[in-house]
Amino acid sequence: MKTKTIIALTISLLASQAFVSCVENDETAIVNCKVTIKNTFPEVIPADAKIIDGKATFYETNSGTTYARDLNSEEDLMLPVGLYNVEARATAEYVNPDELTVEKNIRASASAVVIQADTEISLEWFITMESSSFIFSEMYHTGSLNAAGTGGLYDHFFRIYNNTDEVLYADGLGIAESSFTNTKTTTYEILTEANDRNVNFTAQAIWVIPGNGTDVPVQPGESLLIVDQAIDWSAQVEGALDLSHADFEWWDDNPRDTDNPEVPNLEKWYSYSLTIWLTNNQCTKSYALVRFPEGMTSTDYLANYRGSFDYISAIGTYMTNDKSYLIPNEWIIDGVNLSNKEQWLYGALSPQIDISYASISDIERDPNRFGWKHVRRVASTAPDGRKTLLDTNDSATDFILKRAKE
Amino acid sequence: MAAMMLFAAGAMADESWRYSVVGENSSNPAEKSRIDFENSTSVTAGFNHELEKEAVVVEEGRGHNLADITVVTRQHLKKGRVWGGASFTTGSLRDIRFNSASDYSNVSPYVVADSVGGSRSVQQYSFLGGYSAEAGERLTWGAEMAYRAGIEYRNRDPRVKNIVSDFRLSAGFTASLSDKSYLGASAGLHLYNQDSDVEFYNPMNSIHEFVATGLGTTFARFYGSTSSSAYKGLGLVSNLQFVAGNGMRLAAGFDYDDMDFILRDYNDLTLANIDNYRVRGEIAYSIGNVGGITEFYDNAKIKPHLNVDWNRRIGRENIFGTATGNSYPVIGDRQYYWRDLFDVDLTVEMKIPIDSRRIVLVAPEVIYAFSDEHYRQPVRHFKADWLTFGTKLGFEQITLSLLKYGINAGVFYNAANDKESVFEGYDVEKMYHQAVLHNFEMLSSDRFGLSADMFIDVPISTITKTFDDQPGRVFRRVKNSLIFSASFEHYAYSHHGDINQVSVRAGLKF
Incomplete structure (x- = not known):
């Protein structure tokens, strides 16, 4: 050799x-x-x-x-x-x-x-940031199983909880859904600097509780139930939820949506959907609870916080998304990344807001996920019975899964 | 001796009803040309019922009801000897849990599993064929092929459907060293395949299938999402025999099986691999000769034999990196599971002739065995050993009308010790963890056993032969007979349930 x-x-x-x-x-x-x-x-x-x-x-x-x-x-x-x-x-x-x-x-x-x-x-x-304010206490995005057993109903909801020991006002609070998906199925490279999750939350839907700042008081330990359609779903399918007594509903002016006149509607600031907005029933998006600056209107916001972004898709194509708006991280008072364990990649929220994610299932599109909601754990209970919920900005720790119909 | 060997194995009920191939599976088919080999064919139907009040191994179920039709034959040909058989078995296996696969003892610990399980239907076909002949004055050779095909299924959720194909081929030779001694060697091949699918018809199904990796551990990454799996195995078998003129027999064998456990749902991903090593040894000695009724006995009056059997199974799980689509790159493996089974069994079979037509059988037996099973992370370690004492007493007779019958009874006591029990991460609320502990409790429980069996061969027709050169000498033998046998076995586990097994078989021999 x-x-x-x-x-x-x-x-x-x-x-x-x-x-x-x-x-x-x-x-x-x-x-x-x-x-x-x-x-x-x-x-x-x-x-x-x-x-x-x-x-x-x-x-x-x-x-x-x-x-x-x-x-x-x-x-x-x-x-x-x-x-x-x-x-x-x-x-x-x-x-x-x-x-x-x-x-x-x-x-x-x-x-x-x-x-x-x-x-x-x-x-x-x-x-790390410590938060003490309104938080998401429950989220239900999968929906109850429909009569055919093939998918979920739209009995989705958010429950917003006053996790402090003082009265808080919920009017002006916004609920926002991320444009980005947290799982590997939509891996792409974002090219626009403003969409850096450490700076802004990129949202594709923003709904706001109406009021003048003191119209919607929430007592310590109390909550608001905010639903998609405030109807009795159990009348359609046994085992579904009765949401007719919700505090608010989000209503799209579309024939596919149902408006319960007895339940006030959220203000729709923006939705990417041309028809109705449904929260993501695969539970692979992030949700933020937003306290907009005092006096900000939807017109001001939409005019100044456009969040279009350029990206390279998973197959290498140069693309633009122009159905997004930016929410500065300092406006966010709570946020939750959602995913399944199999496909989890990256949270749309800054790790300062949520370092992990609340899991809906072990696998992607698990057919068994329907009927399960995310529920925040209880951290402590005061002598008067008021519960303080766990909020460590670590959703994997903070949330557990429970049957929506208990 | 099946009943006693059951205790040596430590835990299992008699699986030969479930998974064996029909007929006389030989360690060296060439030896068929050196033993007594009388032409015969039998057609029999059998039924076996086993009920375990508590499952000895949860993954194996709580017994079975199995019926079979079996044909076995052995014939002299012009130049050699041929033997074979075919069998069809059907029935049900009772209450199998935490295991969706078939042949658990072969494929464990890697199985797709769920906590619900249930009983299964089973249908199985098995075939065996062999040929042996002399090659010159000193050599014999032989070859044998066995095939088993089975299906197991459950018609309610979780709907298991398993298809097994099990093929064995062996060939060997023997060479005479002197008039009465010879040396033999054989080698063989084992091909094993199993496809295992689980389906759910109920859209509200909340049963999760998971991949069990041994001793209550699971493969976390594919938890709840696996329904279709497979096993592919390739094995090698080798045996050596030495038979001396003074009645001594020495035999040794080495088997190696390599089996992949594959997840079909993930692009035929090989999740784990099982290496199975088995070393067997036998020392036997035949003293004296009973004579006279050798048609159904070995000739030896006293036959001590010592069998040693050691089996090591090593499980190796692959580790996967980031998936691209449905492709999972292997970035390493970990050898977390292994298990040793060992037993040494000393039996002394004594045949005491009362006269030329009656014989008493006494067979004391002592067995030492252990099982040592590990998982590395989390640390799980279960070790137990047993000392079994037992004896069998029997009586057999052939009447002047050539009716033959026999009756045997056995009693055994098995003193077990739980040497080691480590269960890191035990969760009292996990039924799967409870099942692992239950299995070990059964394994390490003292056991008491009773057995009784009988057979009767009723001649239908006989052949009479006279000898011209020896006036007055008449030889009669059975041409056709009805055969019937039955057995009962009872095992009582200390502080746990009993096992009862009943079997009957009837047919025609010609």
Whole structure:
């Protein structure tokens, strides 16, 4: 064999070892790979900030195993080969320009991380926001199974809950549905900067509770039921919901919609649909609860927050979507990403608003999803019976599934 | 000895009714040319009922009702010997849960499963054919082929439909070392296929099918979304035999099966692989000769034999990266499951002639066996062993009219120990977890067994032969006979339910 060939083979061998140097545990036969974390902090935190009390959970999607790791450990971070979703929490400690030591709670997440060899994972940290206001307490988008058993009815609803200990006013609150889908089925690359989820929420439907700011008071621990069609669906199909006593309904001026005159309608600021707006019954969109700036009208909003965006589709075609509007993240008081476990990719909401997603099912288009609603967990109950619901901006933790008809 | 070997296996009821091929499946078909081989054909119908008050293995169900029609034949040809059989079995398997596949003992732990399950109907055809001949003065050779095809189905949700095809081919030779001793070797091939589908007709169905990966673990990624799966297996079989002139027999065998578990719903994705290794050994010794009624007995008066059987199963699950469409790239694998089964069985069969037509059979037996089953993450480890003592007593007679009958009774006690029981992540509300613990409780329970069986062969016609050179000597043998046999087995598990099994068989032998 020629010397050059031997050298080339040796280099190839060494190179292959360098790229794939996971270690098999002799006792357990589990192949572990070394994982290094590359931290990217938000602008206000300097790059040399120190991470303290850092914890990360790595969820391996094949086996369903969760590995908890200490990000401050002296030991190498080792994980078995797999496909991971990562969630991390930590405190960033740094010295600010006034030479004061500052600590900020930060979080990060990453999806579909393949660990097949020694790997570097990039974590984009953000500062966590604590919320105390109106929140989504329940969402029902799948609908009750229709009489033919082939799909869901439109007995969809949102329940908005006053999670504080004071009276809040709901008029002026908006409910918005994302333009982007959270699952792999619609993977595409967004080219327009304004649609960055860390800046704006890109919405394709926006409905607002009418009023002058003090018309719709909601007592602490009380809620509003906002439905698609405020009718008794159980009269059509046994097991469906009676929504005739809802607080509000969203009504499209279309023959396909039904208007209950006894239930006030939401104001339709925008909907991409030319007919009627149905919430996404596959539960793969995100929903935001929006407090618009005082005095803002739909005319002002639609004139100034157009959110058309350019993108490259999954098959590589250059496309434009002009049926979207932007909602600045600072207007959002609550938001929930929805998905199924199989296809989850990326939340349409900023991770500051929701770091994860509320799952409807293990698989895409699960026929068993009909009749199930997302319900927020109870965090505590006051002596007077008022419940404080869990709101950690982590929908996977905050929400559980329950039968819509209990 | 089936009843005793049942305890050695530790848990299973007699599966031979469910999954065996018909007839005399040989470890080395070439040996057929070296043993007593009388022309005979039998046509029989049989029925077997088994009821387990508590399932010994939940995934295997709680018993069965099976009926069969079986034809078995063995004939001398001009130059060799031929044997074969065909059988049709039909019936039902009772209350199978957490397993949608057939042949659980072959394909476990990787099965599509649900918590509901139910009974199934089964139909199975099996065929066997073999040929053996001498090749020169010292050599014999033989080949044998066996095929089993079966369907199992359930006509209510979850609607299981499994189709099994199981093919075995083996060939071997023996070579004489001296007048009474020989050496034999054989090798074989095993091809196994199973397609398993689950359907739901109820649109309100809330039963989730999941992929079980052993000891209560599941493959999380495809949870609830799998309905169509398959198994494809290829195996190799090898055997060696040495028979010495002094009555000693030594035999050893090694089997290897490699089986893929495939999810049809995901573009025929190979989810897991099973490697199955089996090593068998046998030492037997034949002392003395009963003589006279060898038509249905081996000749030995005393026959101690020691069987050793070790089986290791290793499960390897693939790990998949990000899917592109319905294509899932394999990025690695993990070897999380393995199981060892071992048993060593010493039996001394003693045949005590009372006279030339009656014989008493005594067969004490002692067995040590263990099962050691692991899953690595989450950590699950279940290990148990057993010591079984038993004996069988029998009496058999042939009358002057050539009517033959026999009756046997056996009693066994099995003292079990649960050596290790680790169940990380046990969730008391998960029925599947409860099933795993139940299986282990049954496996590690003391057991007491009773068995009784009888047979009777009633001659319809006989052949009488006289010898010109030996006046007065007359030889008579049965030409056609009615045959009937029945057996009953009862096993009582300490603090758990009993198993009762009854079988009857009747037919014609000619």
